[in-house]
Amino acid sequence: MSKFIQVFSEDDVGVVQLNRPEVLNALNREMVEEIVAQLESFERNESIRIIVVKGNHRAFAAGADIEEMLEETPLTLELLNPFAVWDKISLIKKPILAAVNGFALGGGFELALHCDLIIAAEDAKFGFPEVKLGVMPGAGGTQFLTKAMGRRKALEWIWLGESMSANEALSHGVINRVVAPELVEEETMRLAQQLAALPPVSLRLIKEAVHVAEDTSLQEGKQVERKNFYLAFSSADQKEGMHAFLEKRPPTFKGV
Numbered sequence: 049m050s051k052f053i054q055v056f057s058e059d060d061v062g063v064v065q066l067n068r069p070e071v072l073n074a075l076n077r078e079m080v081e082e083i084v085a086q087l088e089s090f091e092r093n094e095s096i097r098i099i100v101v102k103g104n105h106r107a108f109a110a111g112a113d114i115e116e117m118l119e120e121t122p123l124t125l126e127l128l129n130p131f132a133v134w135d136k137i138s139l140i141k142k143p144i145l146a147a148v149n150g151f152a153l154g155g156g157f158e159l160a161l162h163c164d165l166i167i168a169a170e171d172a173k174f175g176f177p178e179v180k181l182g183v184m185p186g187a188g189g190t191q192f193l194t195k196a197m198g199r200r201k202a203l204e205w206i207w208l209g210e211s212m213s214a215n216e217a218l219s220h221g222v223i224n225r226v227v228a229p230e231l232v233e234e235e236t237m238r239l240a241q242q243l244a245a246l247p248p249v250s251l252r253l254i255k256e257a258v259h260v261a262e263d264t265s266l267q268e269g270k271q272v273e274r275k276n277f278y279l280a281f282s283s284a285d286q287k288e289g290m291h292a293f294l295e296k297r298p299p300t301f302k303g304v
């Protein structure tokens with residue numbers, strides 16, 4: 049039984065809802081463990097094609113739990129190794145969409161940045177306020193933001209610790225779509241359903257190739273892309289997609 053999240057599914061889409069509203073979904077370690085365990089469970093579940101992570105109307109998540117971190121020392125952190133669980137998110141091969149209403153700050157912003165696509169309310173607020181607490185982002189924030197917006201803009205935002213609006217985040221390529229607050233869930237589920245109708249093997253191979261592009265040389269990245277391109281031709285969905293096109297009918301993708 050999860051203490052800090054709620055879980056449900058709608059057709060092929062599995063949803064993890066952060067559920068600690070009294071502290072704006074501040075992420076304690078147990079909550080992060082629960083979120084990641086659920087993502088892994090959806091990854092194994094053959095009836096789930098797309099995963100959505102969302103908060104509530106006030107906050108996606110306002111950061112790591114400051115009270116829990118207060119007395120940490122370098123040694124307690126070294127022994128707890130709190131980021132090992134975060135690394136597991138990058139191993140999930142199914143598409144993960146973040147639906148962001150309200151605050152996505154610090155570790156909450158990092159959780160959204162671990163997702164593949166981010167859909168946000170026009171009044172959502174993104175930022176890394178850690179500097180104001182005498183620390184800095186720790187779950188990948190400096191890396192994700194720099195890759196998205198470049199060194200100078202990333203330094204400016206992370207140094208000043210100010211929040212950016214959804215439209216600013218959109219203009220810097222940090223998020224995908226901005227919609228009215230009351231439409232965030234609807235738009236995210238619509239996008240999730242649109243992806244769920246596409247061939248899962250292709251989505252999976254594309255995700256791997258695009259992620260590799262961020263971390264490797266063009267030549268190495270092209271090799272991964274090529275391997276995945278060949279691999280796609282081992283799927284029944286490739287035959288189905290191409291036959292359907294030539295037969296002028298809509299395809300039905302089975303995920304194999």
Ligand code: CO8
Pocket residue numbers: 070071072074075076077080110111112113114115130151153154155156177178181184185186187
């Ligand atoms: N941790 C613990 N409690 C929090 C947090 C948090 N990050 N954010 C909000 N809360 C609590 C508040 O203490 C308050 O509790 P109470 O009602 O008991 O006083 C309740 O949530 C509601 O918050 P506010 O009253 O402050 O609500 P406001 O609308 O006035 O303000 C803000 C909203 C601006 C979001 C404000 O709450 C705030 O500044 N929160 C802290 C944001 C922050 O600094 N986040 C970064 C934290 S550090 C971090 O994330 C490091 C990441 C490292 C990796 C992650 C590992 C897990």
